[in-house]
Amino acid sequence: MVSKIICYALNGLDGVPVEVETDVNKGVPQYEMVGLPDTAVKESKERVRSALKNSGLLFPINKITINFAPADLKKEGASFDLAVAISLLKASEQLVGADLNGIVFLGELALGGELRPVSGLLPILISAKGHGYRKFIIPAANAKEASFMGGAEIYPAHSLTEVVKHLVGVEKIPPLQTEEFVVSVRTAGKKSSADLKYVKGQPVARRALEIAVAGGHNLLMVGPPGTGKTMLARCLPTVMPDLTFDEALEITKIHSVAGMLGDEGIVGVRPFRTPHHTATTVSMCGGGNRIVHPGEISLAHGGVLFLDELPEYKRSTLEALRQPLEDGCISVSRAGGTFTYPSRFMLCASMNPCPCGNYGSAERTCSCTASEIRRYRKKVSGPLLDRIDLQVEVDNITYDELTSAEEGESSAAVKERVNGARRIQHARFKDCGINTNAEMGERELSTFCTLSREGDDILRATFEKLHLSARARSRIVKVARTIADLDSSDRILPKHVYEAVSYRIYDKMD
Amino acid sequence: MTQEEKCYLWLTACTKLDYGERVALLNAAENPALLFREFEKFSKTVLKEDRNGLYISDVSAREKEVNALSERLERKNRFAVTMASSDYPEGLRHVFEPPHVLYGKGNRELLKREKFCIVGSRITPPWAEQAGRKFAEEIADKFVIVTGIAEGGDSAAISGAFESGNIICVLPCGLDDCYPASQVALKEKIARKGLLLSEFPFQERVHKGSFHARNRILAGLAKGVLVISAGCRSGTLITANCALDSGKDVFVFPYNLGVKQGEGCNNLVKTGAFLVTEAEDILSFYGYTAVKKQAVVLGREETLVMEILSQSGELHAAVIAERAGLQVFEAAATLSSLELKGLVTKSGGNKYSAL
Numbered sequence: 001m002v003s004k005i006i007c008y009a010l011n012g013l014d015g016v017p018v019e020v021e022t023d024v025n026k027g028v029p030q031y032e033m034v035g036l037p038d039t040a041v042k043e044s045k046e047r048v049r050s051a052l053k054n055s056g057l058l059f060p061i062n063k064i065t066i067n068f069a070p071a072d073l074k075k076e077g078a079s080f081d082l083a084v085a086i087s088l089l090k091a092s093e094q095l096v097g098a099d100l101n102g103i104v105f106l107g108e109l110a111l112g113g114e115l116r117p118v119s120g121l122l123p124i125l126i127s128a129k130g131h132g133y134r135k136f137i138i139p140a141a142n143a144k145e146a147s148f149m150g151g152a153e154i155y156p157a158h159s160l161t162e163v164v165k166h167l168v169g170v171e172k173i174p175p176l177q178t179e180e181f182v183v184s185v186r187t188a189g190k191k192s193s194a195d196l197k198y199v200k201g202q203p204v205a206r207r208a209l210e211i212a213v214a215g216g217h218n219l220l221m222v223g224p225p226g227t228g229k230t231m232l233a234r235c236l237p238t239v240m241p242d243l244t245f246d247e248a249l250e251i252t253k254i255h256s257v258a259g260m261l262g263d264e265g266i267v268g269v270r271p272f273r274t275p276h277h278t279a280t281t282v283s284m285c286g287g288g289n290r291i292v293h294p295g296e297i298s299l300a301h302g303g304v305l306f307l308d309e310l311p312e313y314k315r316s317t318l319e320a321l322r323q324p325l326e327d328g329c330i331s332v333s334r335a336g337g338t339f340t341y342p343s344r345f346m347l348c349a350s351m352n353p354c355p356c357g358n359y360g361s362a363e364r365t366c367s368c369t370a371s372e373i374r375r376y377r378k379k380v381s382g383p384l385l386d387r388i389d390l391q392v393e394v395d396n397i398t399y400d401e402l403t404s405a406e407e408g409e410s411s412a413a414v415k416e417r418v419n420g421a422r423r424i425q426h427a428r429f430k431d432c433g434i435n436t437n438a439e440m441g442e443r444e445l446s447t448f449c450t451l452s453r454e455g456d457d458i459l460r461a462t463f464e465k466l467h468l469s470a471r472a473r474s475r476i477v478k479v480a481r482t483i484a485d486l487d488s489s490d491r492i493l494p495k496h497v498y499e500a501v502s503y504r505i506y507d508k509m510d
Numbered sequence: 511m512t513q514e515e516k517c518y519l520w521l522t523a524c525t526k527l528d529y530g531e532r533v534a535l536l537n538a539a540e541n542p543a544l545l546f547r548e549f550e551k552f553s554k555t556v557l558k559e560d561r562n563g564l565y566i567s568d569v570s571a572r573e574k575e576v577n578a579l580s581e582r583l584e585r586k587n588r589f590a591v592t593m594a595s596s597d598y599p600e601g602l603r604h605v606f607e608p609p610h611v612l613y614g615k616g617n618r619e620l621l622k623r624e625k626f627c628i629v630g631s632r633i634t635p636p637w638a639e640q641a642g643r644k645f646a647e648e649i650a651d652k653f654v655i656v657t658g659i660a661e662g663g664d665s666a667a668i669s670g671a672f673e674s675g676n677i678i679c680v681l682p683c684g685l686d687d688c689y690p691a692s693q694v695a696l697k698e699k700i701a702r703k704g705l706l707l708s709e710f711p712f713q714e715r716v717h718k719g720s721f722h723a724r725n726r727i728l729a730g731l732a733k734g735v736l737v738i739s740a741g742c743r744s745g746t747l748i749t750a751n752c753a754l755d756s757g758k759d760v761f762v763f764p765y766n767l768g769v770k771q772g773e774g775c776n777n778l779v780k781t782g783a784f785l786v787t788e789a790e791d792i793l794s795f796y797g798y799t800a801v802k803k804q805a806v807v808l809g810r811e812e813t814l815v816m817e818i819l820s821q822s823g824e825l826h827a828a829v830i831a832e833r834a835g836l837q838v839f840e841a842a843a844t845l846s847s848l849e850l851k852g853l854v855t856k857s858g859g860n861k862y863s864a865l
Binding site: 203353366367368371393458461501 | 632633661662665690692769770826827828831838839840842843844845846847849850852858859860861
C-alpha cells in the first residue's frame with residue numbers, strides 16, 4: 001500500500017511542499033530512500049525506527065521504499081522525521097480510520113518518540129497557508145512561534161504517541177489559540193536597557209540620530225574613543241517606530257530560518273546587529289554550502305546594522321553592502337540555487353576621526369598629519385559614504401562645560417517626534433511606493449523637494465565654499481527635507497538647508 | 511645667455527664641485543666670465559690635487575655642455591636664474607650660502623615682484639589653516655606669496671593665494687620630483703598658474719638637509735615671514751630664524767598656552783616677532799592699505815553667535831547654543847551659515863571659532 005504525506009522544505013524564506021510517499025511491500029526487508037535526501041534526512045531511518053518502537057508501534061519488516069517528491073529538490077534537515085514516521089505507519093496500516101488528507105506534518109523525532117522543534121517553522125506555515133493547507137501538526141516547542149499565524153488549525157504535539165492518538169481519534173490535541181500581536185508582546189521578554197535618557201551630553205549627535213531615524217537615513221558617527229558612539233547606536237532601535245505585525249512577521253521569518261528565534265516566538269523589537277569587524281563577506285551577506293543561510297544584513301532587516309570601527313572592516317565586505325543598501329534585499333547564488341533575503345536595514349557606522357583617535361578631542365592632542373588622516377578616511381570608499389546621508393561628529397564635551405545641563409530626553413519623547421515626521425512622509429509618499437525621505441529618487445526629489453530661491457543660493461554657496469562633491473547635493477536636500485518634516489514645515493526653509501549642511505563633515509574634507 | 515650666467519650654470523650643473531670649491535674658484539677669478547674662459551688655470555691653483563684633474567676641458571667643450579643643459583631645460587619649459595641674471599632676487603644674496611643657480615617652472619615674472627613668505631607646520635589647527643588662507647588671500651593682493659608645498663600650513667597659504675596667481679612654491683626636491691608625493695596635482699597646478707622654484711633642475715631626492723636648505727631660500731626670497739603654526743622643534747622655525755638672521759621681519763599668529771602646535775610661535779613672540787591678528791597688520795607694516803571688504807549683513811541670531819564667539823576662543827556648538835539661548839540644532843544652522851560667509855571655522859569635535 002502506498003501512502004502520501006505532506007511536509008515542507010525551506011527554500012530561502014519560502015516553504016516548498018514535499019510529498020513523502022511510502023510503499024511497504026512484501027520481500028526481503030530493506031529500507032530505501034529516494035528523492036535527493038541529504039545525510040540528515042537519510043539518518044531519519046534510525047530515529048524513526050527507535051521512535052516507533054519506543055512509542056509502542058511497529059516498524060514494518062518489509063521492503064520499504066520512501067520517495068520525496070518533487071525529486072529534483074534537495075532536502076535538508078531533520079524536519080521530515082514526523083512525516084516519514086506517519087507515512088510509514090499509514091503504509092503499514094497502523095493508522096486505521098485516520099483521515100490524513102490536507103494535514104501538514106512537521107517535526108524532528110527523538111529516539112524516545114518525543115518531538116523536537118524545527119527551525120524556519122513560521123515561514124513554512126505562511127507559505128503552506130498560501131498553498132491552501134489549513135491543518136498542521138507541529139512540535140509543541142514551536143507552538144509560540146506558530147501562534148502568531150491566524151486562520152489555521154495548528155496542533156502542537158509533544159510526542160509521536162500524541163500525534164497517533166490524535167489522528168486515530170482516541171485523544172484529540174486541542175488546537176492552538178492564535179495570539180494577538182500587541183504591545184505587551186513587543187515589550188515583554190528581554191527589555192532593551194538602552195535609552196537616550198542615559199546618554200550624557202552629545203546634543204549634536206542626538207539630534208543627528210533623531211533626523212536619521214525620522215527620515216530613514218543611514219548614519220556615520222565620527223569621534224574619539226570612549227565618547228559613547230556605541231551607546232548612542234544602541235539607542236537607535238528605541239527611537240525607531242514600532243513594528244507593525246507584517247514587519248514583525250517578516251523579521252521573524254528570517255530569524256526563524258536562521259534558527260535564532262528566542263522563547264517569545266516572534267521578533268517583537270527591532271533587531272540590532274553588531275557584527276565584529278573581522279566578519280567575512282559571507283557572514284555579512286548570507287551564504288552556505290547548498291542552502292543559503294541569511295547573513296547579518298538580513299538579520300538586521302527592519303532594524304539597525306551597527307558597524308563599529310568602520311575602516312577596520314574588510315574592504316570587500318563593505319563594498320558588498322552597497323547593493324543591499326540600494327535595493328533592500330540581497331540575492332545570493334549558490335550551487336543549490338539563488339536565494340533572496342530581504343535586507344532593508346538602517347546602517348549605522350562609527351569610526352575614529354584619525355589613526356590616533358584624538359582629532360578633535362578635548363583632553364588629548366592629535367599627533368596625526370593631514371595625509372595620515374586622509375589615508376585613514378580613504379579606507380571607507382566614496383560609493384559607500386555616498387549612501388550615508390548623515391555624518392556627525394561625536395565629541396567628548398564634559399558636563400562642566402554645559403552649566404545648565406539637564407537630563408537628556410528619553411527615547412520615548414524622541415520617538416514621538418519621529419513618529420510625527422514619519423506620518424508626514426507616509427502621507428507624502430503614499431502613491432510613490434516608498435516610505436521615507438532617504439528612499440527618494442530623482443523624480444521624488446524634484447516633486448517634493450523644491451528649494452526656495454534662497455535655499456538654492458545657499459546650496460550653491462556651500463558647493464563653492466566647502467568644496468562639496470556633486471553627489472552630496474541630493475543628500476543634503478533629502479536631509480533638509482527630513483529636518484523640515486521634524487519641524488512640521490511643508491517647505492524647506494533656509495535654516496533647514498543650513499542645518500543639513502552641518503551634517504556633511506566628510507564632504508568638507510575632500 | 512651671458513658668459514657669467516654660463517659660468518654659474520656650468521659650475522653648478524655640469525660639475526660635481528661643492529659649494530665651497532665653487533666659491534673659492536669664483537673668488538680667485540673675481541669675474542665669472544673669466545673663470546668660464548680660463549677654468550683650467552684657476553682650477554690648478556684653487557682646487558685640491560685630486561679634484562683639479564677632473565675637469566680638464568677647453569672652453570668650447572664647456573660651451574657645449576651648457577648649451578645642452580639649457581636646451582634640455584627649455585624642452586621641459588624650465589628656466590635657470592643665476593646669480594648673474596638680472597632677475598636674481600636681491601634678498602637671496604644675503605642668506606647663508608646664497609644659491610648660485612635656481613631653477614624655475616612657471617611664471618618667471620613673479621621673481622621681480624615683492625614677495626612675502628607664509629609658512630606653517632604640517633599639523634596646523636583648522637582655525638589657523640583657515641586664517642592662514644584668508645591672510646594669504648589678502649596679502650597676495652600686494653605681494654607674491656612664497657611658501658613650501660607641504661600639507662597643513664603651506665597648503666593653506668597656497669590655497670589662499672592660488673586664485674590670484676601670485677604664488678611661488680620652493681621645492682626641497684628636484685623639479686621632476688614631488689615631496690610629499692600626495693601634492694603632485696597641486697604642484698602641477700602651481701606650475702601652470704604660479705611659479706615653482708628649486709635648486710635642482712631635474713631629479714633630486716630629498717634628504718635630511720633638503721628642508722633646511724630650502725627654508726633659507728624661502729626666507730631669502732621674501733621681505734617678511736608669517737609663521738602660522740610651529741611646534742617647539744618645528745622646521746618652520748628654521749625659516750623664521752633664517753629670516754631673522756638676514757634681517758627680515760617675522761610675524762606670527764598668537765596661540766593659547768599649552769597648544770603644542772603653537773609653542774614655536776609663542777617662543778618667536780618672546781624673542782621679538784610681531785604678533786598679528788589680521789592681514790592688515792602686515793600690509794600696513796609695509797605701508798600698504800588693505801582693501802576693505804564689504805561688511806556682511808548678519809541676521810539677529812548670527813550677530814548673537816558672532817558676539818559670543820568673539821568673546822572667547824574656541825567653543826563647542828552646544829555651549830554656543832546655551833549662551834545664545836538657542837536649541838542646539840538652531841545653533842548648528844546658524845553656525846553653518848556663518849561658516850559659509852567665511853566668518854567662523856569649524857575644528858574637530860563640533861567646536862567653532864571666529865576668524
